[in-house]
Amino acid sequence: xxxxxxxxxxxxxxxxxxxxxxHLAQRAGARRAGRRREAPRGDAxxxxxxxxxxxxxxxxxxAGLAVWAxxxxxxxxxLPGPAAVGRRAVDMLxxxxxxxxxxASVRRVLAGxxxxxxxxxxLGLLMGWYPVVRALCEPYVQFFRTIPxxxxxxxxxxxxxxxxTPKIFVIFLAAFLSSVVATLQGVVGVDRTLIxxxxxxxxxxxxxxxxVVIPAAAPFILVGMRIGLGSAWATVxxxxxxxxxxxxxxxxxxxETYYDLDTIFVGLVAIGVLxxxxxxxxxxxxxxxxxxxxxx
Numbered sequence: 431x432x433x434x435x436x437x438x439x440x441x442x443x444x445x446x447x448x449x450x451x452x453h454l455a456q457r458a459g460a461r462r463a464g465r466r467r468e469a470p471r472g473d474a475x476x477x478x479x480x481x482x483x484x485x486x487x488x489x490x491x492x493a494g495l496a497v498w499a500x501x502x503x504x505x506x507x508x509l510p511g512p513a514a515v516g517r518r519a520v521d522m523l524x525x526x527x528x529x530x531x532x533x534a535s536v537r538r539v540l541a542g543x544x545x546x547x548x549x550x551x552x553l554g555l556l557m558g559w560y561p562v563v564r565a566l567c568e569p570y571v572q573f574f575r576t577i578p579x580x581x582x583x584x585x586x587x588x589x590x591x592x593x594x595t596p597k598i599f600v601i602f603l604a605a606f607l608s609s610v611v612a613t614l615q616g617v618v619g620v621d622r623t624l625i626x627x628x629x630x631x632x633x634x635x636x637x638x639x640x641x642v643v644i645p646a647a648a649p650f651i652l653v654g655m656r657i658g659l660g661s662a663w664a665t666v667x668x669x670x671x672x673x674x675x676x677x678x679x680x681x682x683x684x685x686e687t688y689y690d691l692d693t694i695f696v697g698l699v700a701i702g703v704l705x706x707x708x709x710x711x712x713x714x715x716x717x718x719x720x721x722x723x724x725x726x
Contacts, residue, residue: 510692515699518692527681532700534677535666538594539708542601543662547655550609554654557610558617558647559639571610579604579661580668592673597666604665605658612657616650617643652716656709663705 495512502511510518522528553571557564579600586596620643628638670679678697685693 508691510695514692515695519696519699522693522696528696528700530676531678531681531697532704534674535670535679535701536704538597538601538669538677539659539662539666542598542665543605543659545598546602546605546662547609547658550606550654550658551613551651554610554613554651555617555639555644555647558614559643564614568614571607574603575607575611579607579665583668583672587672596672597669597674600669601662601665604661608658608661609651609654612654613647613651616647616654619650620646649716649720652712652719656712656716659708659712660705663701667701 498509499511499513502509502514519528553567557567557571582603583596583600586599590596590599624642624646625638628642633641666677667679667682670677671683674680678701682694682697685691685697
Protein backbone atom coordinates (compact mmCIF):
# COMPACT_ATOMS: atom_id res chain seq x y z
CA UNK A 431 0.00 0.00 0.00
CA UNK A 432 1.42 3.35 -1.05
CA UNK A 433 1.68 6.18 1.45
CA UNK A 434 -1.47 8.21 1.60
CA UNK A 435 -3.52 5.63 -0.24
CA UNK A 436 -6.77 4.67 1.52
CA UNK A 437 -7.02 1.01 2.63
CA UNK A 438 -10.09 0.36 0.49
CA UNK A 439 -8.33 1.57 -2.63
CA UNK A 440 -5.24 -0.58 -1.86
CA UNK A 441 -7.39 -3.70 -1.42
CA UNK A 442 -9.20 -2.96 -4.66
CA UNK A 443 -5.91 -2.55 -6.49
CA UNK A 444 -4.61 -5.90 -5.13
CA UNK A 445 -7.70 -7.83 -6.23
CA UNK A 446 -8.23 -8.72 -9.94
CA UNK A 447 -11.34 -7.39 -11.67
CA UNK A 448 -14.45 -9.39 -10.92
CA UNK A 449 -14.68 -10.80 -14.42
CA UNK A 450 -11.05 -11.96 -14.46
CA UNK A 451 -10.96 -13.91 -11.17
CA UNK A 452 -12.78 -17.04 -12.40
CA HIS A 453 -10.62 -17.17 -15.54
CA LEU A 454 -7.43 -16.89 -13.55
CA ALA A 455 -8.53 -19.67 -11.20
CA GLN A 456 -9.45 -21.90 -14.13
CA ARG A 457 -6.08 -21.31 -15.81
CA ALA A 458 -4.20 -22.06 -12.58
CA GLY A 459 -6.19 -25.26 -12.07
CA ALA A 460 -5.56 -26.31 -15.67
CA ARG A 461 -1.82 -25.76 -15.24
CA ARG A 462 -1.76 -27.89 -12.07
CA ALA A 463 -3.78 -30.66 -13.72
CA GLY A 464 -1.45 -30.57 -16.72
CA ARG A 465 1.58 -30.99 -14.49
CA ARG A 466 -0.08 -33.92 -12.74
CA ARG A 467 -0.86 -35.56 -16.07
CA GLU A 468 2.64 -35.03 -17.47
CA ALA A 469 4.51 -36.72 -14.59
CA PRO A 470 2.87 -40.14 -14.87
CA ARG A 471 3.07 -39.97 -18.64
CA GLY A 472 6.82 -39.35 -18.42
CA ASP A 473 7.26 -42.25 -15.98
CA ALA A 474 5.25 -44.55 -18.23
CA UNK A 475 7.35 -43.49 -21.23
CA UNK A 476 10.54 -44.33 -19.36
CA UNK A 477 9.12 -47.70 -18.34
CA UNK A 478 8.16 -48.45 -21.94
CA UNK A 479 11.61 -47.52 -23.19
CA UNK A 480 13.37 -49.79 -20.66
CA UNK A 481 13.91 -53.31 -22.10
CA UNK A 482 12.34 -56.09 -20.03
CA UNK A 483 14.73 -57.97 -17.76
CA UNK A 484 13.94 -61.46 -19.22
CA UNK A 485 14.84 -60.23 -22.69
CA UNK A 486 18.14 -58.86 -21.43
CA UNK A 487 18.83 -62.16 -19.66
CA UNK A 488 18.25 -64.13 -22.86
CA UNK A 489 20.44 -61.76 -24.86
CA UNK A 490 23.21 -62.03 -22.27
CA UNK A 491 23.02 -65.83 -22.31
CA UNK A 492 23.13 -65.92 -26.12
CA ALA A 493 26.13 -63.60 -26.17
CA GLY A 494 27.96 -65.74 -23.61
CA LEU A 495 27.33 -68.92 -25.61
CA ALA A 496 28.50 -67.20 -28.79
CA VAL A 497 31.75 -66.08 -27.16
CA TRP A 498 32.28 -69.57 -25.73
CA ALA A 499 31.73 -71.18 -29.13
CA UNK A 500 34.06 -68.68 -30.79
CA UNK A 501 36.85 -69.32 -28.28
CA UNK A 502 36.42 -73.10 -28.61
CA UNK A 503 36.41 -72.90 -32.41
CA UNK A 504 39.81 -71.20 -32.34
CA UNK A 505 41.18 -74.01 -30.17
CA UNK A 506 42.11 -71.80 -27.22
CA UNK A 507 43.38 -74.08 -24.46
CA UNK A 508 41.66 -77.08 -26.02
CA LEU A 509 38.33 -75.98 -24.52
CA PRO A 510 35.26 -77.93 -25.68
CA GLY A 511 32.45 -76.01 -27.31
CA PRO A 512 28.83 -75.75 -26.17
CA ALA A 513 27.76 -78.47 -28.63
CA ALA A 514 30.30 -80.99 -27.33
CA VAL A 515 29.40 -80.24 -23.72
CA GLY A 516 25.70 -80.55 -24.55
CA ARG A 517 26.22 -83.98 -26.15
CA ARG A 518 28.18 -85.15 -23.12
CA ALA A 519 25.42 -83.90 -20.79
CA VAL A 520 22.82 -85.83 -22.79
CA ASP A 521 24.91 -89.01 -22.52
CA MET A 522 25.29 -88.56 -18.76
CA LEU A 523 21.55 -87.99 -18.39
CA UNK A 524 20.76 -91.13 -20.35
CA UNK A 525 22.89 -93.36 -18.15
CA UNK A 526 21.70 -91.61 -14.96
CA UNK A 527 25.14 -90.35 -13.94
CA UNK A 528 24.39 -86.64 -14.11
CA UNK A 529 21.05 -86.95 -12.32
CA UNK A 530 22.57 -88.94 -9.46
CA UNK A 531 25.49 -86.54 -9.08
CA UNK A 532 23.20 -83.51 -9.06
CA UNK A 533 20.91 -85.02 -6.44
CA ALA A 534 23.86 -85.94 -4.22
CA SER A 535 25.35 -82.44 -4.40
CA VAL A 536 22.00 -80.72 -3.88
CA ARG A 537 21.31 -82.89 -0.85
CA ARG A 538 24.64 -81.99 0.74
CA VAL A 539 24.32 -78.29 -0.06
CA LEU A 540 20.78 -78.07 1.29
CA ALA A 541 21.70 -79.88 4.51
CA GLY A 542 24.76 -77.76 5.21
CA UNK A 543 23.10 -74.53 4.10
CA UNK A 544 19.95 -75.09 6.17
CA UNK A 545 21.89 -75.92 9.33
CA UNK A 546 24.40 -73.12 8.82
CA UNK A 547 21.90 -70.35 8.11
CA UNK A 548 19.55 -71.43 10.89
CA UNK A 549 22.32 -71.22 13.48
CA UNK A 550 23.73 -68.04 11.91
CA UNK A 551 20.40 -66.21 12.00
CA UNK A 552 19.73 -67.25 15.59
CA LEU A 553 23.19 -66.32 16.83
CA GLY A 554 23.29 -63.10 14.79
CA LEU A 555 19.97 -61.94 16.24
CA LEU A 556 21.11 -62.67 19.78
CA MET A 557 24.47 -60.98 19.24
CA GLY A 558 22.85 -57.89 17.80
CA TRP A 559 20.18 -57.57 20.52
CA TYR A 560 22.19 -58.54 23.60
CA PRO A 561 25.59 -56.83 24.01
CA VAL A 562 26.72 -59.53 26.45
CA VAL A 563 26.19 -62.28 23.87
CA ARG A 564 27.98 -60.18 21.27
CA ALA A 565 30.99 -59.66 23.56
CA LEU A 566 31.19 -63.39 24.27
CA CYS A 567 30.71 -64.73 20.74
CA GLU A 568 32.06 -62.12 18.34
CA PRO A 569 35.77 -62.94 18.92
CA TYR A 570 35.14 -66.58 17.98
CA VAL A 571 33.11 -65.62 14.93
CA GLN A 572 35.77 -63.22 13.66
CA PHE A 573 38.51 -65.75 14.41
CA PHE A 574 36.93 -68.55 12.39
CA ARG A 575 35.99 -66.16 9.56
CA THR A 576 39.71 -65.76 8.83
CA ILE A 577 40.15 -69.53 8.45
CA PRO A 578 38.94 -70.91 5.09
CA UNK A 579 36.47 -73.77 5.63
CA UNK A 580 38.47 -75.86 3.16
CA UNK A 581 41.46 -75.70 5.50
CA UNK A 582 39.41 -77.62 8.07
CA UNK A 583 38.82 -80.62 5.79
CA UNK A 584 41.77 -82.66 7.18
CA UNK A 585 40.61 -81.98 10.74
CA UNK A 586 37.03 -82.90 9.82
CA UNK A 587 38.19 -86.20 8.31
CA UNK A 588 40.23 -87.08 11.40
CA UNK A 589 37.42 -86.23 13.83
CA UNK A 590 34.35 -87.31 11.81
CA UNK A 591 35.56 -90.01 9.46
CA UNK A 592 34.96 -90.16 5.71
CA UNK A 593 31.16 -90.40 5.59
CA UNK A 594 28.64 -87.67 4.87
CA THR A 595 29.18 -85.87 8.18
CA PRO A 596 32.48 -84.12 7.34
CA LYS A 597 31.17 -83.04 3.92
CA ILE A 598 28.04 -81.47 5.40
CA PHE A 599 30.07 -79.93 8.24
CA VAL A 600 32.39 -78.07 5.86
CA ILE A 601 29.42 -76.74 3.86
CA PHE A 602 27.65 -75.83 7.10
CA LEU A 603 30.65 -73.83 8.26
CA ALA A 604 30.91 -71.92 4.97
CA ALA A 605 27.20 -70.97 5.04
CA PHE A 606 27.28 -70.08 8.75
CA LEU A 607 30.27 -67.74 8.58
CA SER A 608 28.80 -65.93 5.56
CA SER A 609 25.41 -65.34 7.17
CA VAL A 610 26.10 -64.57 10.81
CA VAL A 611 27.85 -61.24 10.22
CA ALA A 612 25.11 -60.01 7.86
CA THR A 613 22.45 -60.86 10.45
CA LEU A 614 24.42 -59.11 13.20
CA GLN A 615 24.83 -55.99 11.07
CA GLY A 616 21.13 -56.00 10.24
CA VAL A 617 20.12 -55.98 13.91
CA VAL A 618 22.72 -53.40 14.92
CA GLY A 619 21.70 -51.14 12.04
CA VAL A 620 17.98 -50.99 12.90
CA ASP A 621 16.82 -47.37 13.18
CA ARG A 622 16.81 -46.44 16.85
CA THR A 623 13.79 -44.21 16.28
CA LEU A 624 11.64 -47.25 15.47
CA ILE A 625 12.68 -48.99 18.69
CA UNK A 626 12.09 -45.89 20.82
CA UNK A 627 8.70 -45.28 19.21
CA UNK A 628 7.60 -48.83 19.93
CA UNK A 629 8.68 -48.52 23.57
CA UNK A 630 6.89 -45.20 23.96
CA UNK A 631 3.72 -46.92 22.77
CA UNK A 632 4.13 -49.46 25.58
CA UNK A 633 5.68 -52.41 23.71
CA UNK A 634 7.78 -54.80 25.78
CA UNK A 635 11.31 -55.84 24.77
CA UNK A 636 10.11 -59.15 23.36
CA UNK A 637 7.47 -57.40 21.26
CA UNK A 638 9.98 -54.84 20.00
CA UNK A 639 12.38 -57.63 19.09
CA UNK A 640 9.79 -59.73 17.25
CA UNK A 641 7.70 -56.98 15.63
CA VAL A 642 10.29 -54.28 14.94
CA VAL A 643 13.87 -55.56 14.98
CA ILE A 644 13.46 -58.81 13.06
CA PRO A 645 11.35 -57.30 10.22
CA ALA A 646 13.74 -54.34 9.92
CA ALA A 647 16.75 -56.68 9.80
CA ALA A 648 15.11 -59.06 7.31
CA PRO A 649 16.80 -57.56 4.19
CA PHE A 650 20.24 -58.06 5.74
CA ILE A 651 19.36 -61.59 6.84
CA LEU A 652 18.19 -62.60 3.37
CA VAL A 653 21.25 -61.05 1.71
CA GLY A 654 23.42 -63.02 4.14
CA MET A 655 21.54 -66.18 3.20
CA ARG A 656 22.20 -65.56 -0.48
CA ILE A 657 25.90 -65.08 0.22
CA GLY A 658 25.88 -68.23 2.35
CA LEU A 659 24.26 -70.19 -0.46
CA GLY A 660 27.02 -69.12 -2.83
CA SER A 661 29.65 -70.13 -0.28
CA ALA A 662 27.96 -73.52 0.15
CA TRP A 663 28.10 -74.26 -3.57
CA ALA A 664 31.69 -73.00 -3.75
CA THR A 665 32.63 -75.45 -0.98
CA VAL A 666 30.76 -78.54 -2.17
CA UNK A 667 33.35 -79.43 -4.83
CA UNK A 668 36.16 -79.60 -2.28
CA UNK A 669 33.92 -81.27 0.29
CA UNK A 670 33.17 -84.09 -2.16
CA UNK A 671 36.86 -84.94 -2.30
CA UNK A 672 36.39 -86.67 1.06
CA UNK A 673 35.99 -90.26 -0.15
CA UNK A 674 32.84 -89.48 -2.12
CA UNK A 675 31.35 -91.94 -4.61
CA UNK A 676 28.93 -89.52 -6.26
CA UNK A 677 28.39 -85.80 -6.62
CA UNK A 678 29.32 -83.13 -9.14
CA UNK A 679 32.59 -82.37 -7.40
CA UNK A 680 33.54 -86.04 -7.30
CA UNK A 681 32.67 -86.45 -10.99
CA UNK A 682 34.78 -83.43 -11.96
CA UNK A 683 37.77 -84.67 -9.98
CA UNK A 684 37.41 -88.13 -11.52
CA UNK A 685 37.23 -86.60 -15.02
CA GLU A 686 40.39 -84.60 -14.33
CA THR A 687 42.35 -87.86 -14.07
CA TYR A 688 41.45 -88.76 -17.66
CA TYR A 689 41.59 -85.17 -18.99
CA ASP A 690 37.88 -85.36 -19.79
CA LEU A 691 37.17 -81.69 -20.30
CA ASP A 692 33.63 -82.32 -21.55
CA THR A 693 32.61 -83.91 -18.26
CA ILE A 694 34.34 -81.17 -16.26
CA PHE A 695 32.39 -78.51 -18.14
CA VAL A 696 29.15 -80.44 -17.63
CA GLY A 697 29.79 -80.34 -13.88
CA LEU A 698 30.61 -76.63 -13.95
CA VAL A 699 27.47 -75.79 -15.90
CA ALA A 700 25.32 -77.98 -13.63
CA ILE A 701 26.66 -76.30 -10.49
CA GLY A 702 26.08 -72.87 -12.01
CA VAL A 703 22.52 -73.65 -13.08
CA LEU A 704 21.56 -75.23 -9.74
CA UNK A 705 23.09 -72.35 -7.80
CA UNK A 706 21.33 -69.81 -10.00
CA UNK A 707 17.94 -71.47 -9.56
CA UNK A 708 18.31 -71.62 -5.77
CA UNK A 709 19.46 -68.00 -5.67
CA UNK A 710 16.42 -66.89 -7.70
CA UNK A 711 14.17 -68.70 -5.24
CA UNK A 712 15.82 -66.86 -2.34
CA UNK A 713 15.48 -63.58 -4.22
CA UNK A 714 11.77 -64.25 -4.74
CA UNK A 715 11.37 -64.94 -1.01
CA UNK A 716 13.24 -61.72 -0.25
CA UNK A 717 10.88 -59.67 -2.41
CA UNK A 718 7.84 -61.28 -0.82
CA UNK A 719 9.07 -60.76 2.75
CA UNK A 720 10.35 -57.21 2.25
CA UNK A 721 7.64 -55.63 0.14
CA UNK A 722 7.81 -52.51 2.29
CA UNK A 723 11.39 -51.83 1.17
CA UNK A 724 11.85 -49.23 -1.53
CA UNK A 725 13.43 -50.72 -4.68
CA UNK A 726 14.78 -49.52 -7.97
